[in-house]
Each structure stands twice: as C-alpha cells, then as structure tokens.
Amino acid sequence: MSDDRKELLRRLMVAEFAAIDLNLYLDTHPRDERALEAYAKANHEVMMARHEYEEKYGPLVNFGHSHSIGKDARTWRWLNEPWPWEVTS
Amino acid sequence: MWLYEKKLEYPVRVCGPNPRLAKNIITQYGGPDGELAASLRYLTQRYTMPIPQAKGVLTDIGTEELAHMEIVAALVYNLLKDASIEEIKAAGLDGYYADHDKALYFVNAEGVPWTASYIQSKGDPVTDLHEDMAAEEKARSTYEWLINLSDDPDATDVLKFLREREVVHFQRFGETLMLVQEWKEGRKYF
Numbered sequence A: 001m002s003d004d005r006k007e008l009l010r011r012l013m014v015a016e017f018a019a020i021d022l023n024l025y026l027d028t029h030p031r032d033e034r035a036l037e038a039y040a041k042a043n044h045e046v047m048m049a050r051h052e053y054e055e056k057y058g059p060l061v062n063f064g065h066s067h068s069i070g071k072d073a074r075t076w077r078w079l080n081e082p083w084p085w086e087v088t089s
Numbered sequence B: 001m002w003l004y005e006k007k008l009e010y011p012v013r014v015c016g017p018n019p020r021l022a023k024n025i026i027t028q029y030g031g032p033d034g035e036l037a038a039s040l041r042y043l044t045q046r047y048t049m050p051i052p053q054a055k056g057v058l059t060d061i062g063t064e065e066l067a068h069m070e071i072v073a074a075l076v077y078n079l080l081k082d083a084s085i086e087e088i089k090a091a092g093l094d095g096y097y098a099d100h101d102k103a104l105y106f107v108n109a110e111g112v113p114w115t116a117s118y119i120q121s122k123g124d125p126v127t128d129l130h131e132d133m134a135a136e137e138k139a140r141s142t143y144e145w146l147i148n149l150s151d152d153p154d155a156t157d158v159l160k161f162l163r164e165r166e167v168v169h170f171q172r173f174g175e176t177l178m179l180v181q182e183w184k185e186g187r188k189y190f
C-alpha cells in the first residue's frame, strides 16, 4: 500500500472514529448542543475523506453507496485488493 | 439493513507469527465475553427496548462490536498466517489446526465452540441493560488479561484500543439504564 493511500485511510479512520464515539454519546444525550455540532463536523470530515480515498483507490462501501466504475478501467473495483485484514503496515 | 465498509475501525499490525498469542486472543472472537457474543446480544435485545435512546444504543454498539469482531479476526489471522507447523505444535494449537487449519472459527482460548447460551435476552429492559453492563466489564477484564499475556507490542496496542471501547460502552449502557428507569417512573405517574 502506497504512503498516500495509507495516509488517506488513516485520515478516514480518525474522522470516522470521532463520528462513532459522538454517535454513541448522542444516543444518550440527544439534546447536547456541543456534541451535535461536533457530530456535524465529523460527518463532513468523513464524507470528504471517504470521497478522496474512493476517487483514487476504489469503493469503500457496498450495495450502492460508493462509485463502482473507475475512470480508466470498466471493471468491478469493489474487488480491488487488499481487503481490510490484509492491510498490516 | 447493514452496509460493509471496506476498512478496519482501528489499524491492525503484528510483529510476526505468534500462534500462542493467537490461541489466547481468539477467545475475544468466539469466547463467552467475546465480540460475537457482544454484538449478537445487543442486536437481539434491541427489539424489546421501550425508548428510542435504548434502541439506538443497542443498534449502534451492536454494530460497533461487529467491527471489533473484524479487528480480532484480523489479529488472529495475521498472528497465524506465517506460523510454521513446528510453531503451531509448540504453541499447543495443533488440535485447532487439525480441525480448522489456519481458518477463523468461533472458539474460546481452550477451543470450546461458541454457544448462544453465552447470551441472554429477558424482555425486561432493566434486566437486559444490567447484563450488558456486566458484559462490557467482562470484556474489559478479558482484554486486561490478554494485554498481560501479550508479548507483541503491536498486538498490545490494538488490545488497548479495544479495552478502551469497552469502558465507553459500559458508560453508555449505564446512562441508558438510567433513562429507562426514568421512563418507568414517568409511566407510573402518567
């Protein structure tokens, strides 16, 4: 995996982790203004990071939630390697 | 409906083959306090929760536990991947190898397969949320013991992340229990 790809993936992981943690917090504090604000920011950051990664390296989400066809090759990019358990560096 | 996101929640790296550590960590895949049990417990209890906060918490934590199951699987897979037969024998994993090769299977650290009797759903939200809080503490303890056993600093880093998530889940279930209790009080008066 290239350094650029690793860096984009890391950025998405950081953003999504913030979103996961805030999501759980908001489940029990649904009126917390600061958390609502922070979640909106995290949501935006996840969308940006995912979009940037997917443009370069292929779809991250199945079942119609990501672009499937690449700019150069008309193949099913969902199958692009590596799968998550194969990414270890 | 669930979607799959083709990434881990937290990056997994290991220092090298370590079937002994894999044999211990696999209990968080298919053991009594593992991630499969956690996920299925919460996702099945959610149907009879009385308030939206409880339905949300069980759905979302149940979903996060699936991501943790994937992290544990990635740890075990990578700790076993390049292990030799000699190393597998030396680690006492030869019985597992006879049945599964290096494939993932839902067992505890002693090879006992997963069973639905590890989990419960009682229909009483107060009872179920108490079970969930206990489950989070049991999972946290298991990660503590696994960290004590680990001789792989990269694996330890992942185990520490998972341990911290159990602390957060325990906190959210405690808040959910209070909200359910308030809801019950309110129902008595109105």
Ligand SMILES: [Fe+2]
Residues within 6 Å of the ligand: B038, B065, B136, B139, B165, B166, B169
């Ligand atoms: Fe948990």
